[in-house]
Amino acid sequence: MNEAPFEEIEHTADWAIRVRGRDLRALFEAAARGMFSLLVDLAQVAPERTLELDLRAIDAETLLVDWLNELLYLSEDKGIAFSEFDITSIDTSMTAPGLAESRLQATVVGGRVHELRRTIKAATFNAIAIRRLDSGCEAEIVFDV
Amino acid sequence: MPLTKKSFQPLGDCVWELPQSARADMQVAVRVYADDKLLQDALRDKSFEQAMNVAALPGLVGPVVVMPDVHQGYGMPIGGVMAASVPDGIISPGAVGYDINCGVRLLAAHVSHAEIRHRIGDLATALFRNCPSGVGSEGVVRLGSDDLEDVLTGGARWALARGYATASDLARTEANGTIPGADASHTSARAIQRGRHQVGTLGAGNHFIEVDEVDTVFDPTAAQVLGLFPGQVVIQIHCGSRGFGHQVCTDYVSSFQATVRKYGIRLADRELVCAPFDSPEGRAYLAAMACAANFAFANRQVLAHFVRQSFAEVLAKEIGDATLHQVYDIAHNMAKIEEHEVAGQRRTLCVHRKGATRAFGPGAPGLADDLRSIGQPVLIPGSMGTASWVLLGTEDSMQQTFASTCHGAGRVMSRSHAKREIRGEKLREELKAQGVTVRAGSMPGLAEEAPRAYKDVDRVIEVVARAGIARKVARLRPIAVIKG
Numbered sequence: 319m320n321e322a323p324f325e326e327i328e329h330t331a332d333w334a335i336r337v338r339g340r341d342l343r344a345l346f347e348a349a350a351r352g353m354f355s356l357l358v359d360l361a362q363v364a365p366e367r368t369l370e371l372d373l374r375a376i377d378a379e380t381l382l383v384d385w386l387n388e389l390l391y392l393s394e395d396k397g398i399a400f401s402e403f404d405i406t407s408i409d410t411s412m413t414a415p416g417l418a419e420s421r422l423q424a425t426v427v428g429g430r431v432h433e434l435r436r437t438i439k440a441a442t443f444n445a446i447a448i449r450r451l452d453s454g455c456e457a458e459i460v461f462d463v
Numbered sequence: 464m465p466l467t468k469k470s471f472q473p474l475g476d477c478v479w480e481l482p483q484s485a486r487a488d489m490q491v492a493v494r495v496y497a498d499d500k501l502l503q504d505a506l507r508d509k510s511f512e513q514a515m516n517v518a519a520l521p522g523l524v525g526p527v528v529v530m531p532d533v534h535q536g537y538g539m540p541i542g543g544v545m546a547a548s549v550p551d552g553i554i555s556p557g558a559v560g561y562d563i564n565c566g567v568r569l570l571a572a573h574v575s576h577a578e579i580r581h582r583i584g585d586l587a588t589a590l591f592r593n594c595p596s597g598v599g600s601e602g603v604v605r606l607g608s609d610d611l612e613d614v615l616t617g618g619a620r621w622a623l624a625r626g627y628a629t630a631s632d633l634a635r636t637e638a639n640g641t642i643p644g645a646d647a648s649h650t651s652a653r654a655i656q657r658g659r660h661q662v663g664t665l666g667a668g669n670h671f672i673e674v675d676e677v678d679t680v681f682d683p684t685a686a687q688v689l690g691l692f693p694g695q696v697v698i699q700i701h702c703g704s705r706g707f708g709h710q711v712c713t714d715y716v717s718s719f720q721a722t723v724r725k726y727g728i729r730l731a732d733r734e735l736v737c738a739p740f741d742s743p744e745g746r747a748y749l750a751a752m753a754c755a756a757n758f759a760f761a762n763r764q765v766l767a768h769f770v771r772q773s774f775a776e777v778l779a780k781e782i783g784d785a786t787l788h789q790v791y792d793i794a795h796n797m798a799k800i801e802e803h804e805v806a807g808q809r810r811t812l813c814v815h816r817k818g819a820t821r822a823f824g825p826g827a828p829g830l831a832d833d834l835r836s837i838g839q840p841v842l843i844p845g846s847m848g849t850a851s852w853v854l855l856g857t858e859d860s861m862q863q864t865f866a867s868t869c870h871g872a873g874r875v876m877s878r879s880h881a882k883r884e885i886r887g888e889k890l891r892e893e894l895k896a897q898g899v900t901v902r903a904g905s906m907p908g909l910a911e912e913a914p915r916a917y918k919d920v921d922r923v924i925e926v927v928a929r930a931g932i933a934r935k936v937a938r939l940r941p942i943a944v945i946k947g
């Protein structure tokens with residue numbers, strides 16, 4: 319489930335990645351792996367702690383950016399990096415009036431690392447759009463560093 | 464149709480305009496300060512596309528202004544200025560960015576480089592040891608939540624009360640180091656949690672402390688007012704509001720995704736989310752942004768205290784006067800409520816500067832008495848290993864650019880490209896050969912900030928000087944760099 323590809327794309331000042339997945343679940347997992355691969359060597363992260371996440375947002379793109387920023391916050395707060403990401407459920411079709419329209423639940427695993435390569439201040443909404451492809455979906459994410 | 468140089472109409476020496484008609488959704492024009500080369504450089508990335516996205520926001524007054532150090536950012540380009548009408552315009556957290564009140568402070572010694580050349584290595588080591596830096600760095604200033612609230616509302620005033628500042632430091636700080644209207648109740652528990660351990664920390668990325676020598680003085684009268692002389696040792700501090708500011712921006716950019724729907728605001732880029740200035744959401748962000756701005760003023764003030772301690776620790780026994788006076792402290796990521804003349808009328812505006820510096824000219828209100836005759840000092844850090852500059856705001860910057868000018872050299876090479884091409888260890892040796900001592904926590908981080916990744920800062924300064932939106936006081940040459 320963590321095999322979906324991501325690649326760095328050129329950005330003059332910050333870091334950006336393009337991520338793809340066969341579905342939203344794979345896309346979100348790839349985005350998280352891509353982001354943490356900018357920060358650490360994922361193979362060096364010991365699987366010491368498991369956290370459960372439950373997030374809601376007004377649409378799929380906001381959910382994607384919130385998911386990444388949630389992980390950045392938890393990483394700084396707990397002094398760990400994450401290397402395993404399992405979206406256990408994701409629903410972007412909820413339409414209950416007055417409620418968030420999208421929701422994800424996830425289990426993430428991480429641990430202490432010797433050194434983070436850099437700081438990511440935030441995942442941004444710059445030109446954010448989840449594009450549906452024949453083979454799944456794709457998004458580009460710009461990080462402020 | 465892709466933009467080319469022909470898309471821009473020349474308005475004067477180093478001034479160009481991309482007319483409102485360049486794209487159907489633009490509400491105002493884009494005015495660019497650049498020479499031919501810098502204009503061509505900026506055409507290579509998405510700088511102007513992002514400036515046009517900003518120009519499509521509602522409630523703007525006058526053109527979106529683009530500085531010669533512009534480069535692609537996220538939402539607003541870095542080196543961008545937009546002015547929104549108050550109270551009937553908008554305020555945009557995305558147009559201020561994540562490092563709210565990232566800025567520069569310049570301290571000046573009363574000794575020349577020649578006198579302490581033999582102690583620069585020791586000074587660099589002391590600065591690296593005493594000023595916490597690096598990813599996730601935490602400070603020695605531990606604050607309870609009540610103390611942090613005092614930081615958020617007081618800024619540099621808090622630092623003065625706690626013995627980290629002098630009254631003359633505050634007089635030589637933009638807005639005297641305190642942005643009014645800060646209200647911590649509009650910031651999240653997460654922001655508070657992140658901020659509590661980070662007052663007095665440098666962080667990582669492009670933030671640094673740099674020891675410089677005053678290389679050339681262009682305006683002796685202004686230099687005398689600022690206490691600068693040729694050969695003098697000065698120290699720059701470049702950092703911002705750390706995790707507190709990042710979290711404030713993250714929270715509001717996320718929650719404003721719903722706010723723009725509520726108010727029916729259409730955006731060319733979702734990072735440019737905004738709220739009507741005179742709305743509960745807009746007022747809440749303004750109050751939260753002020754907290755982050757004050758955090759940053761306090762942060763740079765505490766770092767200045769550590770720099771002063773380090774300087775005295777290394778040099779007090781050797782030189783008669785081991786004190787450092789503050790030349791100035793300026794922000795380059797902030798939204799400020801200011802009065803400007805637009806088409807002959809005084810207007811109250813919310814001026815968003817993202818990678819741009821306030822540049823009040825002589826006589827502007829709010830400047831300390833001794834600065835009133837010369838104008839507000841503007842501090843322009845160059846890339847690592849290249850020159851930095853001390854400038855002054857002008858009448859022209861007041862008239863043309865909502866009292867704004869450039870903020871640095873501006874990147875031209877991506878971080879991934881720099882990382883591939885440049886090795887940190889080799890760069891450190893090259894800098895050493897140029898007479899620049901480096902203390903850095905991360906060699907890859909050093910490589911990303913290599914001088915080759917940036918524009919020629921002297922060229923950027925020539926543009927703002929020729930266009931009249933700043934004037935030169937002094938050029939600084941680096942002698943030691945301290946990075947996380």
